[in-house]
Amino acid sequence: MVIVDDHAMVRESIALALGRSSDIDVVGSAASVREGRAMVQELHPDVAVLDYALPDGTGIELAISIHEGDPPTRTILLTASEGVQSAAEAVAAGCSGFVRKSADLDDLAAGVLRVHGGEAIFDAQTLSAAIGWLNRPTGAPVGLTDRELDVLRCLAEGRTTIDISELLYLSHHTVRNHVRNILGKLGARSQLEAVVIAASKGLVSVGRDGSGG
Structure with a gap:
């Protein structure tokens, strides 16, 4: 999997936490839409965790371009927002789930494994709001x-x-x-x-x- 987040400390924390799982191999990280797109095209990871706010665009834009790949990489949107818009955009972009930055890293690791297995991860309350949005x-x-x-x-x-x-x-x-x-x-x-x-x-x-x- 790869991690795309413009904060180095966040990338390193996620990589360290997820790297503790023998079932997850973090193969790279990037800090922007451009870097993330190039990394996914080069490495073809099974899963990409994407921050919503990036210096040159959004994780939504990156997710859409990633899903056009062959084979497509599954994506999880990572967001600090408590609002419903980013979650709704993630659904519309074809993301396999979204995780709040306030969540435990263990929850993110579990989500990565589920998405890798072809499942979707979502919070029912937020998803209900996303439907209306x-x-x-x-x-x-x-x-x-x-x-x-x-x-x-x-x-x-x-x-x-x-x-x-x-x-x-x-x-x-x-x-x-x-x-x-x-x-x-x-x-x-x-x-x-x-x-x-x-x-x-x-x-x-x-x-x-x-x-x-």
């Missing part, structure tokens, strides 16, 4: 099967794909295929955005305990 048009999507709706509702409850496979008696591979189909049919770039779109259409309720799936 994005104000997407209503109307049921066309073509979602009953099983895809079951999987989508499980995602909105904060369940992981492993949880869903056990709950619905499906293979993990089958659940991942359903998730991919859901994203395509809803026009979403991440599980998080799919939940937001579905919630705005009244198809699902958001969150059991504030953790995303």
